[in-house]
Amino acid sequence: MxxxxxxxxxxxxxxxxxxxxxxxxxxxxxxxxxxxxxxxxxxxxxxxxxxxxxxxxxxxxxxxxxLTPGVYVPRYQTEELARRAAAQLPPGGWALDLCTGAGAVAAHLAAQVPTATVIGVDIDPVAAACARGNGVPAVVADLAAPVRRERRFDVVTAVAPYVPTPDLQLLPADVQRYEPRVALDGGDDGLDHVRRVVAAAGQLLRPGGWLLIEVGGDQDRALTEPLAAAGFGVVTPWWDEDDDLRGIAAQTTG
Ligand SMILES: C[S@@+](CC[C@H](N)C(=O)[O-])C[C@H]1O[C@@H](n2cnc3c(N)ncnc32)[C@H](O)[C@@H]1O
Known part of the structure; x- marks a missing residue:
């Protein structure tokens, strides 16, 4: 045409x-x-x-x-998280992508470090199937529930739902109309899932391993204590060119 x-x-x-x-x-x-x-x-x-x-x-x-209709559309803004995570994944290492959706982050990790083992988890069976279609071994589960607590992971990533429930109405109309609420709604302060991710990652990561999570607003402040309690000694938030908080990289005490 x-x-x-x-x-x-x-x-x-x-x-x-x-x-x-x-x-x-x-x-x-x-x-x-x-x-x-x-x-x-x-x-x-x-x-x-x-x-x-x-x-x-x-x-x-x-x-x-x-991308399967019904599955959260991976955002350009998440690419920075994927790149930072790939930089922390050693050859032959292990990575776990919680809330993997279409598997975009996991697929990037696997492509950048082909000798690594990268696993995705999503509670939505359609999303997990979509991730598998993108070459990511993905299981259907509630966060890290099925993963053995062996502290063997080098990297845990999570773009969990983190929009505070009262702010869902502020999202663009098309997002509210089409995208699955289970992918967006993070509870009262947006951190219901993220706090659980932080606690789980503290048990799954080897000493010196890295957690990378997507957050926004001023959620970094509310996570200071949970991250310390889960054993993360180094905590590095990052912001985009508009000075909006985009994510946190945190390393377990080695
Ligand atoms: C914001 S989307 C992010 C998807 C993907 N990581 C990305 O960046 O495109 C959040 C994902 O978390 C999944 N999810 C929500 N609650 C979950 C839970 N309790 N356990 C596992 N996955 C969950 C949703 O189904 C959705 O695919």
Whole structure:
């Protein structure tokens, strides 16, 4: 499909209020097998459905991965966590990606350190199946429940739900309408799952192992005590270029 299709697609997505209309239109035009498919995809996008659910793919750390409709769409902002985690994973090491979703973080770890063992866990069977489709051995479970407490992991990562329940209504309308609440709702202060991740990681990581979690707002402050109680001696939050908190890297006392 050529220029006229692209121009029409951009026009429709601009009219629908898509902020990345040109980028999305180019991706749809490149992936659609014919005009009818493109038209159907544009209609779905006009309703607010995530582009990744429509094409069945997303890009994370320059890698094209599969995405099943209904599974949380991995965010560009999480790439920094994945890269930091990969830098801490030694050859032949072990990594556990809790709340793995489509397995984006785990897939990056496995690609960067091919000799490592990387396991994903998600409570949603559809998400775990999607992660497996992306080459990540993933089990369906509540956080680290099925994992033996042998303190053998070098790295634990988690992009757990961390939006405070009262703030869910502030999320973009399309996110509220389409994305699964189980992937977003972190309870009253957003940290119900994250606190459990911190406690579990303290037991699963070897001395000197690293936990990397995604958080926002000023959640780093509320986690200072839980991280210390779980045995993390080094705690390094990071912020993005807009000075928004994006994550915490924490190392167990060696
Ligand atoms: C914000 S999404 C992150 C997914 C993925 N890590 C990513 O960055 O794209 C949170 C994920 O946590 C999963 N989840 C929610 N509660 C969970 C629990 N108690 N145990 C395991 N996974 C859980 C959801 O199903 C969802 O896939």
């Amino acid at each position: 050529g220029g006229p299709s692209l121009a029409r697609a951009v026009e429709r997505l601009v009219a629908a209020g898509c902020v990345a209309a040109e980028e999305e239109a180019a991706a749809f035009v490149a992936a659609a097998r014919d005009e009818a498919t493109l038209d159907a995809w544009l209609s779905r996008r006009e309703q607010g459905e995530p582009p990744g659910w429509i094409t069945g793919t997303f890009v994370f750390c320059d890698r094209v991965l599969q």
